[in-house]
Amino acid sequence: MATISALQKARASYMPKLPKSLAKHGPFVKVEEGNATAPSADQAALKERFPNTYGLPMASITQAAGDGTSEPLKIGVILSGGQAPGGHNVIAGLYDAVKAVNSDSELYGFLGGPSGLVENKYCKLTGDIIDRYRNTGGFDIIGSGRTKLETEEQFDKVAATCREHGIHGVVVVGGDDSNTNACMLAEYFLANNIDIQVIGCPKTIDGDLKNEQIPIPFGFDTATKVYSELIGNILSDVNSAKKYWHFIRVMGRSASHIALETALQTQPNITIVSEEVEQEGTTLNDIVYQIADTVRRRAEDGKNFGVAIIPEGLIGFIPQINSLISELNELLANNEEQFKSLQSAEENCEFVSGKLSADAAEAFTSLPQDIQMQLLLDRDPHGNVQVSRIETEKLLSSMVDHQLKEWKDQGRFKGKFSPQHHFFGYEGRAAAPSNFDADYCYTLGYTAATLINARKTGYIAAVGNLTAPAPEWTAAGVPLTMMMNMERRHGGDKPVIERALVELDGKPFQQLKQNRESWKTEDDYVLPGPIQYFGPSEVCDRITETLRLEQQSG
């Protein structure tokens, strides 16, 4: 038996809260159909691609008892993509709901993500297993993976797997791409008269799977609390030692929701939001200038310290670097053999500089050599630059250093600049879920099982009214096609669930904008401290600033 911590022991007995309707009637609530739905764009193309799942009505879960049979239910579940706190509670919610339907019901966990479903690799989840994982972080109960479930051949195999075990429904826990694929699977089953339901659950720490119906994906709350604790500790450290500038890159892929949320929670001196950089057409040199200028102004007040938050995807949003990356992707793909034969860093740089357009070559040569090498050598299996692996925090601090040295020589900067670098991502992805995520995920799992019991397919489990206490939350199924649009991917038009980037006219960004000038120079640091699981509700059940501001009326 593995040793567990005192907190894990105490946390194991936490009973997540459910909305009143589910708490009272279990999975036997009434699932009421609303009006037919439609996506906000590309209706004709989506209708053609999803003839069976297009236009489904909203499915809201109401108090009145009634729907669903009490026949044993068999559900299969997969976890897809990067870890997000609370995944185990989705599974616990599913398990408790299917057992409430009938004690002979079964939950199959398919191992290692979507590939487990295709290759029929599974474990039957028993009460003992579930109890070991309640309210814990990580996805280790069944593992996760990034295999894309999208071909007819894969769907045939999934159908064979489900038939072999007599599975009635599949729950896909994932982000925008995985939920798009869940809808494709639902469509395939309907088109082939296969009576298996498919329901999605919104997961990602990045915060970018959200819309009017899905206020927040699970995991964002806990992950941003962990990063905010760490950033708060650093703010406290800079304010004590008063000698370092910390450049902190935070995960989030292309979206800056994590950077924005952690900034609102901690109020550091500088926060960059990629979406704003793109809209303003800000160049790399502009960003460097703005940071260097803040360092200079603070130094004039005798403050040679500060903290800057940088979103993971920034580099892809700087127009000039974005064009450089596209050219490099193309160039290296077309000259693979020749490039491989080069021996030294100098040869590599010389080779590409000679072949890039004038603008791209200028952007390339303006970068420090280690970043140039990252751009050339750190590539994914398709040969593309792995933008998220670029150490933007080091790139910016080294360029800021360069600028400050220039100003020092001109007598315009008299301070000191000593940078430290951090990348916060994995530290928060598998953390034990906050009370919010523990309750939210359990409710999502419970809702997904309830929808399957009511024979709904092609929906994503959706929980609303999240700023109220959990008993007041609402539960529903939202048609997946309603959240889609058509996007250009790999040279073709593909249906995808729209990824939500930071909205510059939204309240969270406006809140940052109103305050950032004063946060630059005043040390208005906020120290949120570690996630609290026990204690006063205003501390333990605190929601994210993003959710609070977005749901605020008026």
Ligand code: FBP
């Ligand atoms: P998902 O989009 O799958 O939820 O993953 C989120 C994320 O943590 C991103 O923030 C990050 O860019 C990426 O996964 C890292 O992926 P990997 O686990 O392959 O290192």
